[in-house]
Amino acid sequence: MHPFEYCNPTKIIFGEGQIKVAGEQLAAIGMTNVLLVYGKSSIKKNGVYDAVTASMQTANIQWSEWGGVSPNPLRSHTQAGIDLAREKKVNGIFAVGGGSVIDAAKAIALGVPTDEDFWNFYINPAQFTPSKALPVATVLTLPATGSEMNGGTVITDDVSREKHAVINPLLNPCFSILDPKTTVTVPPTYVAYSASDAISHTIESYLTRADGFLPVQDGYAEGVVKAIMKSTERILEDPFDMEARGSMMWAATLAWNFLGSSGVGPWTTPAHMLEHPMSGLYNVPHGAGLAITGPAWMSWESRRRTDRIAAFARNIMGIVEEDDATACKEGIEAFRAWLSKIGNPVSLRECNIQREQIHELARHSEILARAWGVGGEYTTRVITEILELGY
Amino acid sequence: MHPFEYCNPTKIIFGEGQIKVAGEQLAAIGMTNVLLVYGKSSIKKNGVYDAVTASMQTANIQWSEWGGVSPNPLRSHTQAGIDLAREKKVNGIFAVGGGSVIDAAKAIALGVPTDEDFWNFYINPAQFTPSKALPVATVLTLPATGSEMNGGTVITDDVSREKHAVINPLLNPCFSILDPKTTVTVPPTYVAYSASDAISHTIESYLTRADGFLPVQDGYAEGVVKAIMKSTERILEDPFDMEARGSMMWAATLAWNFLGSSGVGPWTTPAHMLEHPMSGLYNVPHGAGLAITGPAWMSWESRRRTDRIAAFARNIMGIVEEDDATACKEGIEAFRAWLSKIGNPVSLRECNIQREQIHELARHSEILARAWGVGGEYTTRVITEILELGY
Numbered sequence: 001m002h003p004f005e006y007c008n009p010t011k012i013i014f015g016e017g018q019i020k021v022a023g024e025q026l027a028a029i030g031m032t033n034v035l036l037v038y039g040k041s042s043i044k045k046n047g048v049y050d051a052v053t054a055s056m057q058t059a060n061i062q063w064s065e066w067g068g069v070s071p072n073p074l075r076s077h078t079q080a081g082i083d084l085a086r087e088k089k090v091n092g093i094f095a096v097g098g099g100s101v102i103d104a105a106k107a108i109a110l111g112v113p114t115d116e117d118f119w120n121f122y123i124n125p126a127q128f129t130p131s132k133a134l135p136v137a138t139v140l141t142l143p144a145t146g147s148e149m150n151g152g153t154v155i156t157d158d159v160s161r162e163k164h165a166v167i168n169p170l171l172n173p174c175f176s177i178l179d180p181k182t183t184v185t186v187p188p189t190y191v192a193y194s195a196s197d198a199i200s201h202t203i204e205s206y207l208t209r210a211d212g213f214l215p216v217q218d219g220y221a222e223g224v225v226k227a228i229m230k231s232t233e234r235i236l237e238d239p240f241d242m243e244a245r246g247s248m249m250w251a252a253t254l255a256w257n258f259l260g261s262s263g264v265g266p267w268t269t270p271a272h273m274l275e276h277p278m279s280g281l282y283n284v285p286h287g288a289g290l291a292i293t294g295p296a297w298m299s300w301e302s303r304r305r306t307d308r309i310a311a312f313a314r315n316i317m318g319i320v321e322e323d324d325a326t327a328c329k330e331g332i333e334a335f336r337a338w339l340s341k342i343g344n345p346v347s348l349r350e351c352n353i354q355r356e357q358i359h360e361l362a363r364h365s366e367i368l369a370r371a372w373g374v375g376g377e378y379t380t381r382v383i384t385e386i387l388e389l390g391y
Numbered sequence: 392m393h394p395f396e397y398c399n400p401t402k403i404i405f406g407e408g409q410i411k412v413a414g415e416q417l418a419a420i421g422m423t424n425v426l427l428v429y430g431k432s433s434i435k436k437n438g439v440y441d442a443v444t445a446s447m448q449t450a451n452i453q454w455s456e457w458g459g460v461s462p463n464p465l466r467s468h469t470q471a472g473i474d475l476a477r478e479k480k481v482n483g484i485f486a487v488g489g490g491s492v493i494d495a496a497k498a499i500a501l502g503v504p505t506d507e508d509f510w511n512f513y514i515n516p517a518q519f520t521p522s523k524a525l526p527v528a529t530v531l532t533l534p535a536t537g538s539e540m541n542g543g544t545v546i547t548d549d550v551s552r553e554k555h556a557v558i559n560p561l562l563n564p565c566f567s568i569l570d571p572k573t574t575v576t577v578p579p580t581y582v583a584y585s586a587s588d589a590i591s592h593t594i595e596s597y598l599t600r601a602d603g604f605l606p607v608q609d610g611y612a613e614g615v616v617k618a619i620m621k622s623t624e625r626i627l628e629d630p631f632d633m634e635a636r637g638s639m640m641w642a643a644t645l646a647w648n649f650l651g652s653s654g655v656g657p658w659t660t661p662a663h664m665l666e667h668p669m670s671g672l673y674n675v676p677h678g679a680g681l682a683i684t685g686p687a688w689m690s691w692e693s694r695r696r697t698d699r700i701a702a703f704a705r706n707i708m709g710i711v712e713e714d715d716a717t718a719c720k721e722g723i724e725a726f727r728a729w730l731s732k733i734g735n736p737v738s739l740r741e742c743n744i745q746r747e748q749i750h751e752l753a754r755h756s757e758i759l760a761r762a763w764g765v766g767g768e769y770t771t772r773v774i775t776e777i778l779e780l781g782y
Contacts, residue, residue: 001571001637003406008399014654015394180392213634215621216642219614227606234604243604246392250654251607259650263405263641 002210002265008257010149011175014250016242018179019051019139022094023059026137029174031092033062034137035085037105039069039097046185048141052096064088066108069097072156072163072279072286073104075119082111082118085134095138095173099145099197102138106153106171109134122155122164133170141182143249144194144287146201146256148176156280162364163276164371178253180246188236192343193287194252195232199225200271200290201256203316207298207308210265220260222315227251232342268374270297274386277364284351291344292351295336296390302328348391358387393601393656399648401540402566405641407633409570410442410530413485414450417528420565422483424453425528426476428496430460430488437576439532443487455479457499460488463547463554463670463677464495466510473502473509476525486529486564490536493529497544497562500525513546513555524561532573534640535585535678537592537647539567547671553755554667555762569644571637579627583734584678585643586623590616591662591681592647594707598689598699601656611651613706618642623733659765661688665777668755675742682735683742686727687781693719739782749778 013021026034036052043049056063066081085093085108095105110133111118120128140148147153151171156163186194206221228251234244254260261267274293278284302309306324313319313331317338321327340346348358362383369378404412417425427443434440447454457472476484476499486496501524502509511519531539538544542562547554577585597612619642625635645651652658665684669675693700697715704710704722708729712718731737739749753774760769 001405001634001641003409005402005404007402007566011396011398012653013396014392018394175398213621213625213638215618216615216638216645219618220611220645223610223614224607227610230604230606243392246654247604247607250392254607254611262403263637 001212001214001263004262006259006262007169008149008172008259010172012149012178012253013175014178014246016179016181016246018177019048019182020055022052022139022177023055023057023061025175025177026056026061026092026094027059029135029137031061031094031135031137033088033090034092034094035081035088035090035108036063036065037069037081037093037095037097037101037108038065038067039101040067042185043096043141046182048096048139048182052139063094064090069101069104071100072283073100073107074158075155076158078104078107078111078118078155081108085112090134092135092137095136096141098140098142099147102140102145102147102173103153103155105136105138106133106147107155109136109171110153110166119155119157121166125166130166130168130170133168136171136173138173138176139182140176140178140249142186142190142194143183143252144197146198146253148173148178149253149257161280162367163280178249180242180249183245183249184240184242188239189343190285191232191235192339193285194248195228195287195342196291196294196339196344197287198228198252198255200294202228202260203294203312204269204271205261205264205267207301207305207312208267208270209261209308210267212265214264217260217262217264218311218315224251224255224260225316228255229338236342268372270301270378273368273372273374273378274365274383276368277361278351278353281360281364282351282353288345288351291339291346292348292390295332295339295346296386298332298335299389300386302332348387355391358384358391361387392603392605392654395653397650397653398560399540399563399650401563403540403569403644404566405569405637407570407572407637409568410439410573411446413443413530413568414446414448414452416566416568417447417452417483417485418450420526420528422452422485422526422528424479424481425483425485426472426479426481426499427454427456428460428472428484428486428488428492428499429456429458430492431458433576434487434532437573439487439530439573443530454485455481460492460495462491463674464491464498465549466546467549469495469498469502469509469546472499476503481525483526483528486527487532489531489533490538493531493536493538493564494544494546496527496529497524497538498546500527500562501544501557510546510548512557516557521557521559521561524559527562527564529564529567530573531567531569531640533577533581533585534574534643535588537589537644539564539569540644540648552671553758554671569640571633571640574636574640575631575633579630580734581676582623582626583730584676585639586619586678586733587682587685587730587735588678589619589643589646591685593651594685594703595660595662596652596655596658598692598696598703599658599661600652600699601658603656605655608651608653608655609702609706615642615646615651616707619646620729627733659763661692661769664759664763664765664769665756665774667759668752669742669744672751672755673742673744679736679742682730682737683739683781686723686730686737687777689723689726690780691777693723739778746782749775749782752778
């Protein structure tokens, strides 16, 4: 095992009907005047908005509203949220939604107490490191990104369409309410994208980790991925299967709270690096993009990390083939078939991205590769080669 | 899944050589004058004492020493530690040792700020609930109990020999340093006891959990137990295998930080309930006792929870038998054989406990059963029946 530090103080409040405690939980941590951040209209249609605001009223929490966060939340919308939060002198940010909403809330929390352009934290982390942030709390309505139990946030620039991330312990939510009932209206397509996203979070470190004896981390990842797969299949069979909705919600949270990857040594996130330009440039849903880049990258990588991809094939996809190279091939095919079966696109073509657009995607990925410290490994040429495997 | 709250703010600092940061970490959380709690002489022999005190000196941490904590730490010794901590006006308790030392440190942390006898928190939790405690930090030297990342403490009364527990979030350590090098001198017998203890922690909830679809929790438990088994086998082959020492350390911590059991609904700890009197009355090492009570209880329980014990047999012990009852039998036998192979006693006789002493053990377990809310299920008659299976 490799050295690590791990600290995750986010309180998880899990259970059907638990959104009703939102107000009292905000009050308990002194968030008395909050910016309520949410997305488009879904929380107003499914009753979540009403339940949360009723709970805040009962607990005498003041709030100002900042709706309209989009998937792949935008820098300009975030900046306007920061301005509103300052004007209203809020003492906390309360996100009610999925990963995009929570990421936007964290960006606002970062931006309020600084005189700098908050975007500096995203594009120039070497020079701009946050030293404070407003507290954030969340009600999760779409399990996928893990943002509810980590310190990460990803924002997209409106003009350049580049997506950048900040990961900082200041941004771990104080509490996150995981109420499976809030996810019952998530439609099948988004169930599929969520599964793809959460699986990708778990296997990035599993597949790219350093060599060595890591049975704790491997067992954790294998358990989480198999739980996501089982839960997703049950949800698609019966959208009202609350056991499966709950299980998916908890699995997706554990998939990206960085506990499972603690101690694996240096690891990278190639599937995410290859995907970000797809959602940034072409608004491909993030999980859908990962369903393309994940298997494509695994096909390319199986020449180098045959050991890890064969482990994935056998211990997660149930491949029994003894030859490693064949096991890799069968495992990747089985994974791609499963992602497709549940409703994901598994090729660029299915997202109406043409072969001639691959170069532009590769150019953007290569910028990320350099920013994420793997520029030497992932050149435009290599990235193009990988994306061709996903065409 | 069942409703739960989970919050675990303990910072884990893992890595070979990390004990050197103890002083600066104490300073960072304002623990400037601490009670250094440790056990018998082992940390003075293996260099841990020297390294920790050198680190405290460098960071200008004042300390007073309270050594001599025994396995199954005693109420009287704890009370004397409380008196010393008050006299020295410490602002934190720093435990350097295994689970017993950490448990004693937590008891002292509970006792210092109260006017009550600290023992009330242990024997009368309905009436006495702690509202404050001094902060606790730890350097772990024996992976087994999980006390380094949870809010639990178990103390034994000198006279009645009863063991009682407090579990309270106030007692989660602020930080715990997990330095695998500190465990390299743990002898094979204690490696065996530790494995038995950590496995028991993981499977108590796995085997007694409510019915239902719980793939996240099942996968977590299966991964942790298999990691403990693999690591233990490697340590016993080569005590200097640092990969295995590290893996065991992290697995044992994850085994009892209550993350894996979150959401499983009501569960019980029968193996621990049956074991406590063995260590309390006869000073049987806790893990050794669990190697007896665990399989004995599983044999008895397999008539009722055939489903769970068959799952254990197949998914952890690798039994391929299709018939559930036979799978249970084979799984329990394989588990007992493994515990014995690594060096645990697996019968009361091996601990020199005679058949006529079973009644006294049962009487004590039955007191615990009532205190832990399972008195109706575990009567003296039932407990005697189970212990006979472990004779």
